[in-house]
Amino acid sequence: RLTATPEIREANFSTLPGQLSKGASAWIASVGFNRATSSDRFFSGLADLKGGASYRLGVTEDLTLGAGVVYDRALLGYSELFFQPTKIPLQIAFSGLMGANGGLKYNANVLYRPSQKWEFRLDADDLSQRFQVDWRLLSGISFKVAGNTRENALSAGLTLSQRFGSLFTFADVSVDTNNRVRWTLSSYLARWQFINQGSEIFTNSDLIYNFTSLSDGHSLRVGYETRNSQDSLASLGWRYRSPARTFDGRTLWELELGYGFGSRGSGLIASAATNVLPGVVMRLRYESISVLSDSSSFRLEVSPSFNLTPRLTPSDPNIERLRNEGGIYVQPFLDGNNNGQLDGNETAYAEDMQTLLRVNDQSIRNFTPHLTSTGLFLRLPPGRYRVDLDPAGYPIDWKPAEFAYGVEVSAGGYTSLPIPFTRSYSVTGVALDRSGQPMGGAKVEAVPTGTGKKVLSVTNGAGVFFLEGLAQGSYNLLIDNQPTQPDILRINAKSESLQEVTLQQGR
Template sequence: MVTGFACMPIALAAASPDAPDPLGPVAPYQGGAADDRGVGTQATPQLAAVQLNGRELSNGIPIIAQPGGGALVALEYFLSALSLHAEHDDQGYRIDTPIGTARLPAESLSEVQGYVYVDTRSLAKAFASEVRFDPAEYALQVNTPWAAQSTSRAQSAAGTAAAADVSAPFASLSQVRSETDYVRNDLSHNTLVTTDLGGALGPGYWRVRYYDDLAGQRRADTWSWVTGAGDRRYLLGRQIVGLNALLPTFYLTGAQMAATNRPSLVFGPNLGYGELAASRFDAPRTVRGKGPPGGTAELRRNGQVIAQTTIRLDGTYEFPDQPITVASLEVAVYERGRPDTPFRVEQITEQASDQLLPAGVWVQHTGIGTTANPLDSVSSGLNDRSGFYQWRQGLTDSVTAMAALQVVGDQRNELAGAAALLPGLGAWAGFAAHGRYGNAWQVYGEGARGAAFWRANFQRQDAGYIAVDSPQREDDNVEAGWTFAPNLRASLVGRHYRDPGTAPIDFLKPAFSWQPRADLAFSARPDFDGRYTFYGNWVPQPGWRVALTRYNPRTDLEIERRYPNGYGLRAMLTEDSQLGHRASLLADGWRLGGRPIGWTAGVLAGEGRVGFLLDAAGELYPGLSLHAQYLDDPLLRNARPDPGPLLSVALVADFAVTPSGLARGSFRPELFNAGGISGRIAGADGAFDASRARGTGVLVDGRIRGEVDANGRFYLADLAPGVYTLELDAEKLPLEYQPTNRERRVEVKAGAVTRLDFPVTLRLGMAGRVNERAGHPLAGARVTVTDGAGKVLAEATSDAWGYYRIDGLAPASYRVSASAAGKQATRTTTLSDRFLFEQDLIIDATTEHGEPP
């Protein structure tokens, strides 16, 4: 698969057995890094309604409409809608359903923006269900053979708190995610701690984002309390407001309100960071994507690194609060232990189709307040009265109109525009904006017809449009190309850019991607400034790879050898047009000291110096991960002044704060109406070995949504508000543990984690065989268990092979007797902490009573 300038096999098929499941917990859009194989040739995901067995679910699902009425469907959301659990390997996915195991082979999967999509035909076949996309309703119709059970989740979500056995808390601290980034060399060192907190409060939920550089600069950057139901939502607090890429973004401390006639679409999982109402095209946005766990993602604007983050162990990364302008951002994704050349570069572009709303859908969003931050004691900041109003409406399925007004202090901006599907030309959007000191306009779009594809963006800003002293800016980007075959695409890419702060850019150059064989691939395209990035990849035989890569001033030739046990060796030659040449020999693996920790170590030599690379990434504790790198790079040391070795450490703590303790979290920064359930398995009448319950499934409305960990705890995240029926998968519990209450009705509230514990009673048992002294089995023998007082507690009958089994006994000593044909044998058995086998009884045919030997 060609992604960016990289020509790589699909990540799913190449995943290491120790790598996390690529189906992560985050949405596959919201400004996700896009595949730039001729950007705009494949439609961006749109949020569709879901009608499951005749009921419309409260949350939508990302789909990509296809010619002929079919669609690609985001697999993660499809499985969530059906409350199903997936396991994957290099063959594809296995999904347990009430009528058996469904299988989705790897060849049926597509990767869009780093996420897995499946076409409706493959889903229908795999699940023996009706799965079709209705473009008129813009809804995914799903009808399963297990309809009665499938609708239970929708029914429970519509339930009331009165139907719950366990209620959600009134107030809570439910989510904590903190990332500490530390960088040090001989010239400088810096630390930044970013902490997100969230929880429930009354009829709503709250969020806070806090920054601290451990050197006196600290502030609560954004904070809010969100409530509302039905067609309205309300926010009190401080968030960044970005209504359109042409309008300046600003902080608003005050009140916001959003209303719509399609809450499942506008208030659903399509929300971006800080948004009260979903707006796919709005800025700022959270840039998201996927990459190799433990690796690094760099966000670049016009080639300059503006943010860097470690890729999480679930394979995801995100850059919040990024004001996106078309074709100005890109993400360079680096594998763990490969800090030089990215294996993928992804362009972040707006799509005109993002802005289309279904016919009749309208959204209104307004707010009023000030730019001041009363929770920032360090920076005085601005204190301007501010407000805004935005209106959007789908006039038809092909035309959406929008208008906005915002006032920040003495700066006033108005905007009007529309997005449309033009027959034969694709999706296009146009905006005109007026400011106090100047104007701005923007037209952009994308489309495809047959083998041809195209995209374009034209943007102008007058001097003084953003502020009285802001310069004039011009930015035009175009690309047009042809798909000769599924494995061969070529295009022309052009750019005209003028900004007083940078050198002028003008170019028109070819780009291509070609994969003649599964083991051979090439791609090349001009960068933002016209310099070429290219990638060539060759797999001469299994386990071997040769790659040639160029990105910005650096070219790398790499030879890699992978071994079946997960270890690898690679040799690299690097040429940097600014810093010189270097050779590297590196080893890596996925385990360290028996723990699942990825590591890389090796020697770097060049420019008369010898250096090293030490890199490790892994989860230290459920929810706590660390990525550390110590790099002595001869090329970097060749700079003046010499920065010395570079130490970088990223420590990420992502916890759900549950009433039963800390659990591995899955923090979502969006203002999304979701809650969770946590709990543990505990012994009701004595000691409980929690490790023996590890892997026991937790069922939500009859579907497995999580598992018990080695401490006997579980955490279920991202549940819509409502009432759910929870139970343990008793078949996976150890034989001797039985739940006291098999089913509980639990209330879920947005922002809260509701506690539900499952007491289990230790009930043991025994099994054995009844034989004659000669060794022949005795069928039909009556086996009885009595206590010390002679009371019969249990009975069984031996089968045709003489076997018997008795369950449900409390820990104690028992007298076990077997009788047949007037003969009897007796033994004493003590049950303490587990089921006992081989409790055999031998009936002596020559005596009336006999003890076993």
């Protein structure tokens, strides 16, 4: 079945964050402190311990319930509900905190999508209620109506997303009954990007040029922002994003350096961010000028993001997505002793993986690959997949035991796919007839004395042959089905990858 056309099926799984499959369960815990600010100390004292723990259980495929406790100066009860029926395009999420001042603090979200053209959303908490209706008029054109009881306002807006040749444009504009206008415009053309967003309070515009066709590498940015129609700041900056990325697609390193000048003065702007530590996002930013202030500021941001689910790496922050998805852990390795296992003295092969691997006849770039020093993680929906190996990506002088694999992916974990490569040997030389003359067009064969496949080559006009893809073992050598001198070829772990030999038909 590995040679059959890959089976393609539409993925159908839950997209409601927090929902679990039937019988699945999870513990969630959090703890922290409040920090009392102090003008003379950067790190002030910690006080007011806060924390909580809850247990979540998938009661059915459609319903997940949770309960727990929260401590915030008092012990409070906590409950949650996630509901997404399989036959109705409805999603409901509810969480409530009971015992706060004798009342209930809650957060509820309802989403109903009856068709591709209509979407109804209702969000509510103990402070306000909000709704939004989206209507897709045409391809790339949508109309929306929204309301908010906290601001006592209704709004209407239009969204446009279109491509005109190589120009892609996204625009969103809305106006409410309080005469407030909000807009966003984003356009891409080749390596140029223009972004403009604003409201009745602020505007922010950026023109970016990327030196590569991708979002990583070097880029230049020209920006202009205003506040309250009085303060403004223009800036010119350089940015670098490393090509290496984390499991979820974030760049490992990002550096920015620029200079700003505006109504409050001028000065340096710099920042650095990294995701190199698994589960930790770190960002450092320095500003000697901003649109609202001429005072220097220094900010350090550290954001933990852990996923301690078994069989999953701790660097992926999209923990809710991983509940419904699985993946393949592909581990090519150089199998020096031909036992099909990665032993302690053997090395993994993690080079040129994008050339080596294809999944369902598609590039692995389509499946969010995450490369490590020991293998490759591919995040995939549950199902059956075919993995093919392209000879263009083979390590030099090595060949795989199999050329294609069938893999079954289950939700919640990675299916391991070890791919052993065994040493591949080549033999070249000249084939001679009984009188010692080169034989053009002759068939030279290496036939294993035990199990295995024979390898053959046809000589050119000068009698030169080339036998490749030989494994360790002993071979009988033949020219046009006749024994040769020498008649036996022996290959072991100490043999050279390329050997030269002159063969002559036996007398």
